[in-house]
Amino acid sequence: MSTRTSPLKLKLPLTLWNIALALFSITGTIRTWPEMAHVLTRFGFHHSVCANTFHKEVPISSFWTWLFILSKAPELIDTVFVVLRKQKLIFLHWYHHATVLIFTWYAYADEASTGRWYCTMNYGVHAVMYSYYALRALGVRIPRQLAMCITISQIAQMVMGTFVTFYAFYAKSNGRQCDMSFSTLYAGIAIYISYFILFAQFFIASYLVPKKPKKTTEAKKT
Template sequence: MDNFRLESPQSSIYSPNYSFAFKFENEHNYRKTAGWMGDNWHTSFYYSLAYVTFIFFGKIYMSTRPEPFRLKGPLALWNVRISSFWTWLFILSKAPELIDTVFVVLRKQKLIFLHWYHHATVLIFTWYAYADEASTGRWYSTMNYSVHAVMYTYYALRACGIKIPRQLAMSITISQILQMIMGTYVTIYAYYCKSMGQPCGISFSTLYAGIAIYISYFILFAQFFISSYFGGSKSSSKKEKKVQ
């Protein structure tokens, strides 16, 4: 497939411009990796298709098993994995993050729409945005990294059988909602700047996709928060499923 980018070929948002940078940061050729992502961005659809296919057939298979897989050890290990560094590896990390759902399916837990919709679409969008060298990319990745750092620690502790205050789970979901609000604002602001003719290294196609995705995430996370914590059910705590 032909490379679909770029509207702003001189963009350098992924090159290190900090007061201190490690040697491997300076040696990283972001334009080469962005070019590869652009030439192969359709690969993200293959990952998402395989992911949704696993969900469908995995649930069918698990319905034939009298007991779910326990997977306590592997689940705990998975949640304490070291986060990928910087933007490119952040994008690539979205593919192995699909394994989160493997644990949900094999343990016969309830798989909500928000969980697999978020996983499948965020992989495609982040891949596309990176190949576009979107100027909003650092906002997206920094917010996501921050939320995930707390979230995966929380789920790793739960997987180890450690009881965590319900208020912490609520705060994580609130932080996810705030992330979606901020993501929507940043994307709309970038759209405004670009519409006004101001220099903004992002394509309109990425902006349209970003606005649609962030708004849909906000709606779904808000619904999840309300139904999980204010649904009026005594078993509402059981609805606290992992969503990232």
């Protein structure tokens, strides 16, 4: 007799969880992006990448950056839902959650200036992503094109994250002021390149490669 348990539905807790993360991400976006826009328009791109003033001089951005770092621990509950509902736990899912938790805490301890970009981009993407998940949990039919756009936004985030980190590395290597350590830069480059590869592979497998038809349970008679 099989001891395999049936997958749990968990519709209500899953819906509430995704709504909570969506609201948190939306609020984080609203609270951090004005500082980013101000820095870009007043001081330029280099300052936005290499000055960690958002850590030390802007209380609102500093607070919401701290909340962003803390949020990476409870976001692991996403994996718990996958396991309890007996969905396929792909490498991208657990690798991303585990490494982003480690890297964000490490970069925060370093007061890395690139954190301004990491934080604001992730808040924005998660605001849309968790809103999408909440609607799906509620049973709302979402166009496939929207799911594609969310994955594309994640890939764009990885491309920009890689560019920002490479820029900081180039600036610091050439003697310009950049408020972060080389160890954080090395880790950031490795992390973002790996994320880009994995999300690109996921996009191709999910939306570009034709799906194989499901096999019937009975073999065809010859």
